[in-house]
Amino acid sequence: MTAPDDTLLLIEDLTVSYGAVEAVRGIDLTVRRGEIVTLLGANGAGKSSTLNAIVGLAPRKARRMEFSGSDLQGVPPETVVRRGLTLVPEGRRVFSSLTVDENLMLGGAKHATRGDPAAVKADMLERFPILAERLHQNAGSLSGGEQQMLAIARALMSSPDLLLLDEPSLGLAPQVVDQIFDLIGSLRERGLTILLVEQNVAQSLEIADRGYVLANGRIELQGSAEELRASPEIQDAYLGA
Template sequence: MTGSETLLETLDLHVTYGPVEAVKGLSLSVRRGEIVTLLGANGAGKSSTLNALVGLAPRQAKAIRFEGAEIGRMATEAIVRRGMTLVPEGRRVFAELTVAENLLLGGARHQRRGPLDAVEADMLARFPILGQRLHQKAGSLSGGEQQMLAIARALMSSPDLLLLDEPSLGLAPQIVDGIFDLIAGLRDRGLTILLVEQNAARALEIADRGYVLVNGRVEISGSAAELAASSSVRDAYLGA
């Protein structure tokens, strides 16, 4: 169930790489306890938006507020400590490290909620397959297992807001089902999620609200049901 408290708000966000402006005045909000999805074609500015929110892309904005605090000038480490973390596109686990070592790195800045070993135990309860692979190198895992590890590693910092960038990319259809069930389950346990996902139909099935980006700008926004019923969204993104 979603709440009315605004957890994240950005006003007039711009992301520029040299002469290329990838995000052009984007404004959005995410309320505590909901899944919000960003939809759009490749190059629409979705990943750039997520990277900018955590300080990994050059950004300018009238405001980027997280839990009421302005974070637009904060470094990535400070943003993670405040409770926002990103699972990047392509998973990017540390292939030569074990599953346990990847989790330990994810919890390196855990400072707010109890002992780190308790957080790890919670992750292994949520992701039992990782417990079975704990001493394997991450590079030996399947694509779906690596995605689970990437999400678990991010959750080791006990975030209030999880940014997910293309979690189903490159995964087999049966594995995709499990990933979306996992994301919905995280929201049901109270985690707030901002989701970028190529599979628009599946994203709208689990999301509460969404924004459609076109050329770095918000073209359409609304509830997931409204977007799924929109003829322009159906024609462009849902294969109808």
């Protein structure tokens, strides 16, 4: 199989095993430049394992795993970031006892090869005024939504081409969830490509171009967002029709 030119992420036959536990069982997945692709599925389906495996944070085996045409297999996480692929992990994981500023600089400083950290930070503070206001506060004092903004802003400090988001709306109040989805849409408008893991199926399919549904480590369903929204499986299992 040859990848079309606009394929940014190409995965064939990816397996993730933790000892005897096979969390992901031979999945194929592609993300094209400029797309928002959503990876849906219940708790324990293997969504985080997939994202973690892509960036080198989970044990993985694949027939092909390529980003921007270069092989990702055996590439350590910090190199993956330098190549332009950054993960915002599940549960936000900002450094609570560090300030907003310090958190941002940690995202940029380590990966300074992709642009000037000060310039990227200035851009980030313009884009996230709430973080500019709270720049010298400890990250732990921010609300859940603000911490998620910070986690995303920190990831953007490495100027990625592809952003992997692991359940960014988890545990947030509905209007904050709306803000996060608005933000994701605006990031795409600025040219970012996004692979979005969510349990919030309705909102994800509103914003995504395509999607995959994972169940027990396998791709159960895939298609355009429109096709998925209309599918009886999705309607029954996730949209409460």
